[in-house]
Amino acid sequence: MSVLRKLFTSVIGVTLWLATGVAKAEDVHSYARLNEVSTPHLELALDVDFANRKLQGHATYTLQRHDDSTQVYLDTSHLTIKRTELWLNEQWQPTKFTLGDVHPSLGSELIVDIGSVAKKLRIHYETVPSASGLQWLTPEQTAGKKHPFMFSQSQPIHARSWIPIQDTPALRLTYNATVTTPKGLLAVMSADNSLSDNRDGEYQFSMPQAIPPYLIAIAAGDLAIKSISDNVAVFAEQYILDDAAWEFADTPRMIEVTEAMYGPYRWDRYDLLILPPSFPFGGMENPRLSFITPTVVSGDRSLINLIAHELAHSWSGNLVTNASWRDLWINEGFTSYVENRIMEALFGKERAQMEFALGYQDLLDNLERLEPNDTVLNIQLGTRHPDDVFSQVPYVKGQLFLAYLENKFGRDVFDKFLRKYFDDFAFQSISTDQFKIYLQRELLSQKPDVVSMSKINEWLHEPGLPADAPKPTSDAFAKVEQQTQRWLKGAQLQTEQWTTHEWLHFINNLPLDISAENMARLDREFGLTDIQNSEIAHAWLKLSIVKKYEPARDRLRNYLLTIGRNKLVSPLYRELAKTPDNLKWAREVYEQAKPGYHPLTQTVNEALLYSEH
Template identity: 55%
Template sequence: MKTILKLAVSLCLFVASTSSIAASNQSSENKDWHTLSNYQQIISTHIHLNLEVDFNRKQLKGYVDHTIKKIDPSVTTLAVDTRALEIHKTEAMVDGQWKATPFEMAEPDAVRGTQLSVEVPAAATQIRIHYNSRPEASGLQWLTPEQTAGKKYPFMFSQSQAIHARSWIPIQDTPAMRVTYTATVKTDKAMRPVMSADNNPKRSPDGVYQFNMPQAIPPYLIAIAAGDILHKKMSKQTAIYSEQAYLDSAAKEFEDTQAMIEATEKLYGDYLWNQYDLLVLPPSFPFGGMENPRLSFITPTVIAGDKSLVNLIAHELAHSWSGNLVTNATWRDLWLNEGFTSYVENRIMEEVFGRDRAVMEQALAAQDLNHEMKTLPEADQILHVEMQGRDPDDAFSGIPYTKGQLFLIYLEEKFGRQRFDAFVKTYFETFAFKSLDTPSFVSYLHKNLIDKYPGVVSKAEINEWIFKPKLPKNAPQPKSNAFKLVQQHIDNWLASKSSLADIPTGKWTIHEWLYFVNNLPRDLSIERMAELDKAYNLTQSTNNEVAHAWLLLSIQREYDKVNNRLSDYLISIGRRKLIVPLYKALLENPDYLTYVSGIYRKARPGYHPLAQGTIDALFKEAKNK
């Protein structure tokens, strides 16, 4: 019965989304600056991709068909976003036949790429664009066999968020619009392509694969990968796709994913995407995860062997409600995606792993945010951040994630969990398969929560959270009793009231270890560093988060016993969260410039273009000082 109900709900939402696909809850003055497309005049309601994965030339080549719908009947061109794409020809479907139609490429914009305008005949129903991507596409990474775990076949994967879909598809690249898609993808018979769509676990004997995404999604959620990818089922609704090296360990590590789905459904309503699979990528993936619907992309750095980092899986799953289902209309509204997702993630962790762990993760995130805010200009501490003229990748910081989460925890504490849960669930139902901007959310919040329960939270308090920098004075301050005990052990050891042998670390969770390392004094002596390392072997920690925290402290204290481990760590991992702070710390010390330059020469070819761009800028800044 439940399956039938979920299918019916999904079908109804899909029909509703496609019948009014141009509609998004977006203020008219808040047009997405980051697109050069004319999405407010004409839109793609569906695209079909026909692509060949060419590893030799490091390109995707073929065509994309846009099924078009005119919002303004007088419009005569379809304008789409591109970046470093080679456009060969364009055609229009008129009276059941493809006919050549003219196109024009505008002058490139440094942030937004190049606008492609295609003439749309009056009777046209579809536009076809023949093209190929270039090896330097910002949204694709091409790995040699040597850069993969198996060492036998190459690997390719996409990262379309925020505006990188335009580097491999000519498309209206804005989260304000949504599109369904199908695809035909051809690759070498020995390899398998996968997409953010329904993936058939069976291998194709001829290397040609078909994909279908029947729910309308924003373009940044269109994703592709190809390589020596295997499949392993975890549960009725979940599976792992990965190279052989990660298949079994990932399936064991992430075996609670089905329990997470069911816990979230109890809180916020049915999961509307059918399957939820995980693609474990090579270590060069620049993020922890990417919430591509039906197939989240995941870094192998969270396979710790003890499920200590699976909150990342909860985060990407949470996007199935906040982000994928209800989407930020522009990139200045990113907090609507990530703040809600961080909040839902933590609720999932509480349901599956208990309140104590959830509070520890809240406290660690809040501590990280407080440290980060000291380095951010006030303008970037605002949830509704101004992004015009800037790369939308600059919007990604702890502000949309953790400040957004704390705002929602604040509302939960003020209104009570029962009332707030009902509000969040109704919010997801009301805006399912739609895009929303901050002014529209504020209006909905007032109508359905603030005004409904008067005298609890004021308009001024809401405005302070969303439109002002810093954290309000009455912001939640998550505290863990376990961390209080860890802090006591730190204080006693530093005051020579106890030894390291007296600290009961045997039963510590990874969260307690992270708190321990992160809260050691920044002026700790080399002798004390060596004492810690001898007792706990922190330099060789196999948990990538703990290793990161220890390596960062070691760089700051010039504890050179970590140099070999640091070099290996930076060369073997491409996740920006873990490597960028280490490069920053190294480059702040002129004595490390030769050392870190040597590491980066070896590491850079294995990094994603997004990571390369970030770290290249750090080196440029350091050399200009």
């Protein structure tokens, strides 16, 4: 065996020698020792127990041995492990296991004795009601009010809270599953979902493409189905099904333009699951079935760049994956770049540039707020929970880095590089170091005087932005700023042709000394307090907190009580926490909202509201 294929273990986690060089990826967020024994295939059998808010069943793994180890190491988080078994002599036989102490970020190490010949391991287990990767909603917390709802969120390291698994993105595995639910409910997974409306309570799934564990996903509820095209459908509660299918009608075209730029879509179907408002993210790129927040169903297709983003993950993230959470930018930076290219191809450069400029403004806000070390693309995490460092840095700074390379080498050259990159690393997990080796060989060396490796290292390993980083601007925003200046002097705003993006730029860039009279004037003329577009409402409500605009307070309360998307609620709680009176009020609202928030939303916002505890 060559040295480039050798695998060796770090203190906690796994270090991989990568095939294209001596690059290493250390995943300190997993107990897995992939160099000893890995688990390339999973068979799940789960019962969805709504009454007790738990999943129970077993996980069966195919064992792939890389040395003579007689134990396998897996990740768990507050799972109840009932028993473990090995398939030996054509039957399941019990084997010993050890469950380690609970680490605050990593959960508990599960060590199972596997002997020297067994090829399959079965783990019988159940989850706890507070599992960080699951949310259980009562019927009253759903739109239909008749049936409960459950969904998962495994990224980054929450799969271990509902499956005992080698929970590192360095592992890629296929899976099959059998899921049972109460009759009348529909179960779906990040797999080959049937479009049948049969609700007999037993569902079979298969994911034949190898994926990292954080992309294993499950949901169950009173779901209906509506097809958009031959390979795109929407799953949703009935109340929003038709609206969502209309809102996302451009999804098939998005697939076509992305394939033209970056190669074939390799996941067969691309369906969308519209989750309840408590879903903590805008979207989650679970393969074959992206999970989507209902807050982007705006009625005017103005927020569908989120669909472009989740679809783009089918190339950047799901196909080529970060090997550890230090390398998150390899997922999100590439995806933000591809998202913007999709939007430009479908809707023109002006819209794409507006969205890029808005993202850049969000990044600048993050750079001002974050510690310098947390503004590095290839971030040093230690054993901090990866959730703690999600920000605009891996997304927009990563996007800026790729836009910088596009500007330097030209779009045609860079597109060819990206397409080859997606082909060469398809269904692999890679590190930042491995990317650098590939970038040097396939792009930098072709034109050695264009971009130096020292510049690449500045982008990847230094805080903040390089001095020559792109600074996205929009001509449309320049016109909005001209109107803003005239409006502040008493003129009327001409907003008939404004998009959501122009409204966001207008509100986000109003002077902080705007008068109470002008706040009331804006609200009176445009009904911003009652606007149903969740993004515009967020910007207005945040400004209303700063300006102490009391007429918006009831809407603010309702907004925080009915939306659980972190991007939309945590900045409001952060702003409220700045003054004692608002903090007291925010805590009262939060305690009322908390039962409807996902565990991840609870964690983020309790850190803002109860930081002294």
